[in-house]
Amino acid sequence: MTYSAEVSRGNPSCFFFLIDRSGSMDDPFGAANGAGRKAEGVADAINRLLQNLVIKCAKSEGIRDYYHLGVLGYGGAVGPAFGGSLQGKDLVPVSEIAEHPARIEERTKKVEDGAGGLVDQTVKFPVWFDAVAKGGTPMTEALRRATGILSTWLDDHPSCFPPIVINITDGESTDGDPAQAAEGLKNLRSDDGNVLLFNLHLSSERAAPIEFPDSDGELPDRYARLLFGISSLLPDYIQRVAQSEGYAVSDASRGFAFNAGMVSLVRFLDIGTRPSNLR
């Protein structure tokens, strides 16, 4: 049975994010899905996700290294995207993420006051990753770099719950057809199954998102069909998570979303990074 390994400190798993940092990421999201620049929306979503993963792994005695995490940006250059003292690092255990945010901002959020109302509360918002939007979209190179990084990591963690790679992009690859590089990444495996590659396409169009499709019949163009084709099928446990969130998925559904806005982005990341068997 695949995708069933226990995730523990002795057998951690891995989330790896590929982030499009091309010039077009400076554009806003499509109005149907909320305003704001795509690059900033992605940076906020990734920072919030890292924060939530740290908190999930936090126990009374400290951080349990259930996961190793990495963020690879691709735009004018391809390289690790952490800032601060994690700069240049490909993959780090979650305890290092916890201890080394590039900075901690203070933001205000609404919380319940216990009497039916809402009050403003100042909360800390740690930042590891900043918005950048410059250059082309060297997605093929990014997929190849990810393959090299995860191949080395899998040598050290042969029985892990397979790594999950989430690629967030708003446009077509500018360094050739990424399909072969994507297959090379998905051919990596642990004893528990193949590496999963999920793709999320961000949109500046006023169009409803297509999320977790099970065929490419409804997809609008060749590029969308290409991204669908290189996306992994959803394993059973992610199907159950998606269903619990109201998505109609099947064994043929893939980890893919097209024309996504901010809301879809956050939900996609949440579903893709829910622990299956966290101990």
Next chain:
Amino acid sequence: MPSIQTSVHWSTKAGNSIEEYEDAFWPSRPCERRDGELRLAVADGATETSFSREWAQILTKAWCDGEIPDADPLRHGSCISERWRAAINSRPLPWYAEEKVLHGAFAALLGLRVLATSTGTSAYWRAMAIGDTCLFVMRGQTLRAAFPLTTADDFGRSPVLISTRENSNAHVANSCLRRAGRMRPGDKMYLMTDALAHWFLSSPVEVRGLADRWSNGETFLEDVADLRASGTLKNDDVTFVRVDVL
């Protein structure tokens, strides 16, 4: 005239340190009672929340002190939660721990009262449960009662747990279950946190019988290690309290 005797054994999840044990029980030592009421409690702190060990410990003590009434378990909830906050705030916390404290801690709780009187021939018991920590009443090898869960299939659904956050306790009052019964001399009762309780309900009678020999702590730990290795017992904290009516 029956008397009541208790013993307790526990094991932290394999691979964890003793400090990471998140179940709790009170009283902390074996007891014997010949006349009057004995109160016992077992709690299971949720792994996903921080400082859940502290919460489980506070809950078991509060139950035994009578601060969690069966009919209104949240009556003193805010006061009990304050003790948890005071325990946590007594130390400086990194940003992620501060955030985790905001999310609160959660735990399952099983509270038991056993009454033996100098004039009776039976012992009476009354239990309250929030979540999936279970008790089993045994007469010989026969399971006379299972509470609050009765089959292995009942596990796995997200149980309602009691939280340090008032806003997260909306379903606790309605989910709190109560049961009472009677035991005679020779009967025994087992209290188990969920991993062990699931094993117990999943196992055939002859395998369950292992629990009979767990008055010996060394045997308990050896059996737990063997059951974990065989895959029939999930690797999690296990707590086993035995109540004998003599």
